[in-house]
Amino acid sequence: MTPRRLVAAISIAACSLAYGIQANAAEHPGVKIYATGGTIAGSSASSTDTTNYKSGSLGVQALLDAVPELADVAEVTGEQIANTGSSNIDQEILLKLSKAINEELATDATHGVVITHGTDTLEETGFFLDLTVDSDKPVVMVGAMRPATAISADGPFNLLEAVTLAADEGAEGRGAMIVLNDRIGSAYYTTKTNAIMMDTFKATEQGYLGAFISGKPHFYYTPATPTDKPRFDVTSLDGLPKVDIIYAHQEMDPALFTAALDNGAKGIVIAGSGNGSIPETVKPLVKQAMADGIPVVRSTRTGNGIVSAKEEGIGSGALNPQKARILLSLALTETDDMDKVRGYFE
Structure with a gap:
């Protein structure tokens, strides 16, 4: 093979390799x-x-x-x-x-x-x-x-x-x-x-x-969506409403609930015991907050299970406290209607 033909062959091979690399890259x-x-x-x-x-x-x-x-x-x-x-x-x-x-x-x-x-x-x-x-x-x-x-x-x-x-x-x-x-x-x-x-x-x-x-x-399954999963448009938002989580326990101090409200919480999630249970001393505060337009979601500290609908507050359904907090904050960007907020959970 003459030097000229050898150079041409190398050039063609190089171009083919480069094209192959680009083609493979484009396939990904x-x-x-x-x-x-x-x-x-x-x-x-x-x-x-x-x-x-x-x-x-x-x-x-x-x-x-x-x-x-x-x-x-x-x-x-x-x-x-x-x-x-x-x-x-x-x-x-x-x-x-x-x-x-x-x-x-x-x-x-x-x-x-x-x-x-x-x-x-x-x-x-x-x-x-x-x-x-x-x-x-x-x-x-x-x-x-x-x-x-x-x-x-x-x-x-x-x-x-x-x-x-x-x-x-x-x-x-x-x-x-x-x-x-x-x-x-x-x-x-x-x-x-x-x-x-x-x-x-x-x-x-x-x-x-x-x-x-x-x-x-x-x-394991074909694509599916969690039941009643909402969608929120945050494109124009610069911030989210403040929502706090309070942990329920024996001898829970109601002052913690009041402190959250005094500190500007627009909603509260309680990590309740069992099925979102809270002490009797806290229930009147929850009822009053709901009446004042501050939604209170009762979740569970157990880590699993569905929290049912509540007379005082809103049951969190299948959501744990940290996820209930996210949903409540997003819900408050769209509505302050208590029934509509409740509808996101129960």
Whole structure:
């Protein structure tokens, strides 16, 4: 082969390879990752430290660089929304996140989004997004129970599964989801059930939506929506009404209830015992607050079960206190009609 022909052959091969790479890249769905910090971005000087690490130490690019396999399942981009422990997530971050996701999912290039998040309040953000993102495209919450510096850290594999789920056509129409420990759960129902163990996220009554098998999502059911799940438009909102949670117990001090009202609460959730039970000394305060236009939702501190309708206050249904707080705050952005507020729960 002459030198000229050799150069031509190499050029053709290079162009073919480049075209093949571009074609393969174009075949992958677009997935946007929104990073907020948490254990998945945490670090410690000790590789065996799984409790005293610093959350939110790593940025979104470091998370992406740690999992090169992401490129095999999606065209991934990332944005740093926050970088903190999830106990610091506030309404400003929630609103910013929801608005960004709604805008991103409205584009044809994006098939789904992933939110990396600390596990302590991950369920609250997931629930908020489930109620405020207006799209059938996948919204996937993911975190980790071990920091990135730990031996056998779970974050990288959780992240790969989350992106894989967000890129999967079978994930559409299922609402916001939570992925950890190979399990796929509905963000509407899933909650953190253990302080430190890996298999912490569960929906004990409702079960999982599916699981990962050899890196692929396997769904147990066709897409479905939680009964009477509402949708809220937060596009024009700059803040949310203040709602406090009060924990019920033996000898519960009614002054705690009054203090919440005096501090500007527009609604109150009580984590009651059993079926939303509260002491007799608190019931008159609840009744008066309702009469004054301050809704009081009675949930349960048990972690499971449906709280029935109440004469004093509003039963939370299947929602735990932290999720009832989110729903009540969103409901108050649309109405102060007590019957309508009650209708969101009972």
